[in-house]
Amino acid sequence: MGQITIEHRQTNEEKLSAIAPYTSLFRDALKEAHRLLASDIHIEPTTDGLQIRIRVNGDLYTYKELGVEHRQSFIQEVKRLSNLSIAISTRPQDSRLSLPSWNLALRVNSTPTLYGEKIVLRLLDMTTDFDLSTTSLSDDVITDLKIAATEKNGVIIISGPTGSGKSRTLFSLLNSLEKKTKNIVSLEDPIEYIFKGISQIEIKKSLSFADGLRAILRQDPDIILVGEIRDFETADLCFKAAATGHLVISTLHANSSTKVIERLKNMGVDEYMIQSNLKFSAAQRLVKKLCSYCAFVPNKEDLSNNPAFNLSSVRTQNHQGCSHCTNGITGRLPVMEYLTKNELKDAQNLKPKRSLRQECLNKANQGLIDYKEVLAYA
Numbered sequence: 001m002g003q004i005t006i007e008h009r010q011t012n013e014e015k016l017s018a019i020a021p022y023t024s025l026f027r028d029a030l031k032e033a034h035r036l037l038a039s040d041i042h043i044e045p046t047t048d049g050l051q052i053r054i055r056v057n058g059d060l061y062t063y064k065e066l067g068v069e070h071r072q073s074f075i076q077e078v079k080r081l082s083n084l085s086i087a088i089s090t091r092p093q094d095s096r097l098s099l100p101s102w103n104l105a106l107r108v109n110s111t112p113t114l115y116g117e118k119i120v121l122r123l124l125d126m127t128t129d130f131d132l133s134t135t136s137l138s139d140d141v142i143t144d145l146k147i148a149a150t151e152k153n154g155v156i157i158i159s160g161p162t163g164s165g166k167s168r169t170l171f172s173l174l175n176s177l178e179k180k181t182k183n184i185v186s187l188e189d190p191i192e193y194i195f196k197g198i199s200q201i202e203i204k205k206s207l208s209f210a211d212g213l214r215a216i217l218r219q220d221p222d223i224i225l226v227g228e229i230r231d232f233e234t235a236d237l238c239f240k241a242a243a244t245g246h247l248v249i250s251t252l253h254a255n256s257s258t259k260v261i262e263r264l265k266n267m268g269v270d271e272y273m274i275q276s277n278l279k280f281s282a283a284q285r286l287v288k289k290l291c292s293y294c295a296f297v298p299n300k301e302d303l304s305n306n307p308a309f310n311l312s313s314v315r316t317q318n319h320q321g322c323s324h325c326t327n328g329i330t331g332r333l334p335v336m337e338y339l340t341k342n343e344l345k346d347a348q349n350l351k352p353k354r355s356l357r358q359e360c361l362n363k364a365n366q367g368l369i370d371y372k373e374v375l376a377y378a
């Protein structure tokens with residue numbers, strides 16, 4: 001009888017645990033990034049070597065710089081560990097790897113630059129809670145969002161730049177709904193987290209948001225999450241789906257809750273369709289949360305010309321930081337400006353129910369964020 005040999009395929013974790021120097025350098029960077037709750041690691045070839053930077057609370061910090069002699073070998077090792085093809089170096093590559101024992105997944109992209117391939121790893125913390133009550137959104141924002149999601153049909157849009165926490169808000173909203181009696185489908189580019197009770201579809205070259213949406217509409221959906229409205233075709237299909245009895249939840253790139261409507265009009269969506277179907281329009285941002293151990297009371301003179309500040313509770317960032325934080329910051333809080341159905345009725349005079357400035361002022365007066373954040377929304 002022939003012998004059967006079972007080949008042991010190394011897991012991602014086993015590969016990472018090797019003692020080789022470049023492996024441990026990468027492992028240490030990953031550990032440090034994970035410890036700091038970083039969102040990304042950037043591995044970048046430079047004129048004289050290579051730098052590793054980590055994005056924490058929205059800002060990049062240099063973690064390590066290596067000499068030119070290490071550049072190529074380290075990049076090759078990161079590619080190997082990230083399951084990217086080492087043979088390919090002249091075109092972009094993507095991969096995803098999960099590290100279950102770290103409670104972490106990584107989305108990796110390598111792209112050729114002038115001095116070699118730049119690799120960016122997005123860290124996806126698998127312990128992230130998709131629950132509206134743990135998102136740190138204000139209670140009344142959560143209430144209004146939930147009311148909007150009880151609509152049988154309509155469009156809910158949350159706008160904001162990349163990394164403003166829109167997806168976490170939307171998926172937390174979906175999770176708050178009764179999933180057993182509803183057919184909930186999402187179109188995502190790419191899928192980052194897996195959700196029970198939601199049929200998730202990934203956008204690919206051969207499957208655009210519009211293609212996916214047309215297919216979903218033939219599968220008797222109740223609620224559809226469209227990762228992003230980027231073009232007229234998708235926007236038009238979203239509003240037509242809403243008009244025919246579906247609830248559509250999506251994101252869009254716009255600077256404010258009122259600009260969402262402008263942007264939809266510019267894309268070519270019929271004004272009447274927007275007015276009769278848009279049920280909630282919001283703009284979200286993430287604002288740095290002050291470390292409660294080292295934040296300090298600002299100079300009274302800096303606050304005196306602004307009577308809205310509560311002089312006894314406002315705080316400002318201690319850039320030196322302490323053992324409880326990174327540079328005086330411990331994570332970020334979402335703030336949201338929005339128009340509900342009621343405000344949207346008055347199309348000629350759109351006024352958000354809550355502005356980003358008011359939201360920031362509330363949080364600054366609770367000492368949660370730097371009072372200077374409010375001034376950014378003057």
Ligand SMILES: [Zn+2]
Binds near residue numbers: 293294295321322324
């Ligand atoms: Zn601190």
